[in-house]
Amino acid sequence: AFIDIDEFLFSRSGDLLPTLNQYDQYPGVVVHWACYGSAAEHEDESAGLLNTYLHRAPTQWRENRKYKSVVHPARVTSMLGAHGAEYLNGELAVDETMRTVPPQPEAVLAKLSARRKERELAKGERRSTVAQLARRIRRMAGRIKKGSRRALKRFMQRFLPLLSRRSPWPQGSSSILTINHYRIRSRREYEEKIARWGSGKKYNSEQFHYYDRNEVFDPILKGRGRGPSVLS
Structure with a gap:
């Protein structure tokens, strides 16, 4: 499994290995x-x-559309970054529903010309999705108090990236297997990272606000640690 130290792979049934064996x-x-x-x-x-x-x-x-891969090493020809892989004889990996998944989208898009890339990204745009997002933005904007620069800044940081372009990653299912990703923790811990590694594209205030999403209470791994049922 190609996962990082802040990622925890588990099966929602509680038994990881038997679940993975279903995809053998x-x-x-x-x-x-x-x-x-x-x-x-x-x-x-x-x-x-x-x-x-x-x-x-x-x-x-x-x-949450992004994924990591659990692979048979003997059937891998090369890794495509940290997320996907190329396999022998052109085989494809599957998601938890056993639906085939193409190689890592970023790697596929990188092979396209700039013009072709723009066409492919634009092709998938849905007007209904844009309209829905616009309604959410209007509702959120109405809640921002006049003169609250901090609230306005956080609002812009959260929603402007969504308007830039459609994600090339496919919408996936995570009702059987999931990787809990703790990219950010407390503000203090994140500032220590910035001090250690420098403020750049990976670690900065905008990234913290972008990833600081807390809408869903999901304590599924509470009381559990690394072991046979949780891999990190």
Whole structure:
């Protein structure tokens, strides 16, 4: 499984290995993220990461479309970045519903010309989705108090990236297998990262606000740690 230290792979049935064995005939299975946020700016993590951060973004959020891969190493010809792989004889991985999944979208799009890329991204745009997003923005804007620069800034940071372009990642299912992704924790912990690694594209205030999504209370891993049922 190609996962990072802040990612926790598990089966919602509780038994990870038996669940993964159901996909043994395939070269790989992709597992989608569930991105967790700061949830009230916790400063005390003495209870443990999985017991402290219990709120996440909605399943349909664009970053939760991204996935990591669990593969048969002998059937892999090359890894496509951190997310996907190319397999022997042109085989394809599947998602948890056993639907085939193309190679990592970013790798596929990188092979297209700039003009072709724009056409492919624009092709998938749906007017209904844009209209729905516009309604959400209007409702949110109405809640922002006049003169609240901080609220306005957070509003812009959260919604402007959604308007830039459609995500190339397919909407996936995570009702069987999930990777809980704790990209951010407390504000203090994130500022320590910025101090350690520098403020750049990966670590900055805008990224913190963008990933700080806490709409869904989901304590599914509370009381559980790394082991046979949770892989990290």
